[in-house]
Amino acid sequence: MPSIEGARVLVIGGAGFLGSHIVDQLTLEPVREIVVLDNFVRGTRTNLRQAVRDPRVRVVDGSITDLDCLREVIRGSDYVFHLAALWLYECVHQPRSALEVNVVGTYNVVETAQAAGVKRIVYSSSASVYGDALLTPMTEEHPFNNRTMYGATKIAGEQFLRAFYEGHRLPYVGLRYMNIYGPRMDYQGTYVSVIMKVLDRIDQGLPPVIFGDGSQAYDFVHVEDVARANVLAMGSDVADEFFNVGMGVKTTINELVELLLKITGSPLEPEYRPQEQMFVTHRVGSTEKAERVLGFRARIPLEEGLRSVVAWRREDQRQPIVERA
Ligand SMILES: NC(=O)c1ccc[n+]([C@@H]2O[C@H](COP(=O)([O-])OP(=O)(O)OC[C@H]3O[C@@H](n4cnc5c(N)ncnc54)[C@H](O)[C@@H]3O)[C@@H](O)[C@H]2O)c1
Numbered sequence: 035m036p037s038i039e040g041a042r043v044l045v046i047g048g049a050g051f052l053g054s055h056i057v058d059q060l061t062l063e064p065v066r067e068i069v070v071l072d073n074f075v076r077g078t079r080t081n082l083r084q085a086v087r088d089p090r091v092r093v094v095d096g097s098i099t100d101l102d103c104l105r106e107v108i109r110g111s112d113y114v115f116h117l118a119a120l121w122l123y124e125c126v127h128q129p130r131s132a133l134e135v136n137v138v139g140t141y142n143v144v145e146t147a148q149a150a151g152v153k154r155i156v157y158s159s160s161a162s163v164y165g166d167a168l169l170t171p172m173t174e175e176h177p178f179n180n181r182t183m184y185g186a187t188k189i190a191g192e193q194f195l196r197a198f199y200e201g202h203r204l205p206y207v208g209l210r211y212m213n214i215y216g217p218r219m220d221y222q223g224t225y226v227s228v229i230m231k232v233l234d235r236i237d238q239g240l241p242p243v244i245f246g247d248g249s250q251a252y253d254f255v256h257v258e259d260v261a262r263a264n265v266l267a268m269g270s271d272v273a274d275e276f277f278n279v280g281m282g283v284k285t286t287i288n289e290l291v292e293l294l295l296k297i298t299g300s301p302l303e304p305e306y307r308p309q310e311q312m313f314v315t316h317r318v319g320s321t322e323k324a325e326r327v328l329g330f331r332a333r334i335p336l337e338e339g340l341r342s343v344v345a346w347r348r349e350d351q352r353q354p355i356v357e358r359a
Pocket of ligand 1: 076
C-alpha cells in the first residue's frame, strides 16, 4: 500500500462497528498516525481497546456537527475515512437529527477536508441508495429507488462528494455496503440487526421469530472484508467512483436463521409472524466492479463469519457491563 505510507489518516466514526475494524487494519499498515474522531453516540472505547495499544493511534471525542472541532482534527490529515452517521431506524424516528449528522455533518467533512488539502476521502455510503431491486444483478448503475430518509441522506453525501470533485478535484471513493455483520456489532441498543435478535431469542430458549415467510433475501458481508475494502479503496488511484461492497451471495432470512440454529446447536424451530414494516426485502449487489477496479473480493463465507459473531458475543457477554462501554 505505497500511497498511504507515512500518512496521517483520520477515521471519522472510527469507534463504531466498522470504523474500529478499519482502525485495526490500518495499524498493520506503515502509516504515521491514525486519528479517530467519534462522539460515542454509538461507538465505544472497548471497540478500540486493541488499537489504542499502538502509539500511532489517537482518539478524539468530538462531533462532525462541530465545525471548529472538525477543522482542528482534520488539519494535517492526508486521508479521511468518513463513517459517522445515524442509522436507518434513527433516521425514521429522529429525521432532523439524521439531517444534521448525515447531511450537514457530511457536508462539513467534505468542505473542511477540501480546505485542509486532504488527498482522498473514502465515504461510507450504503446499498440503501438503491432501495428494492428493480434490476438484477444490482450494479452501481442501478437507479436510486430509495424510499427512506436514511437512503436520502446517503445519496446527499454521495452528491456532495461528486460536486466537490467536480469543483475542486477532491478525490474520493464511495462504498455502498450491503448488510455488514461480524464481531462488535451492536446487540444491546435499540437498533440491532436481525442476527442479534435471533441470537437473543435462542439464548432465552425461545423460538427465533421470522416475519413474513422468510423469503426476504439479503447480501451479508463480514466486517473484516468490508474494512479491507475500505483500505483498498484508500490505496487505489481511482476517484469519483462508487462501489458495491458485498459477498454477492443471496441469503434468505430462512437460511440465516437455520444457520444460526445450527451454529448454536439449538433444537428450536423458527416461529412465523405476519410481516411488520419492512424497508427493503430483496437486495443483493453485483460485486464485479469492486473486484475489477479495486481488486476487492469478500473472502469470509457466511457460516464461518456467523461463527465469529457467536464466539465474540459469548466472550463479550462475559465482560462486566462497565468494560463493555
Ligand atoms: N453496518 C451496516 O450494515 C451498514 C450498511 C450500510 C452502510 N453502513 C454505513 O457504514 C458506516 C459505519 O456503519 P457502522 O455499522 O460501523 O455504524 P456505527 O454506528 O457502529 O458507526 C458509526 C460511528 O459514528 C459515530 N458518530 C455518529 N454520529 C457522529 C457525529 N455526529 N460525530 C462523530 N461521530 C459520530 C458513532 O458513535 C459510531 O461510532 C455508517 O455510515 C453506516 O451508515 C453500514
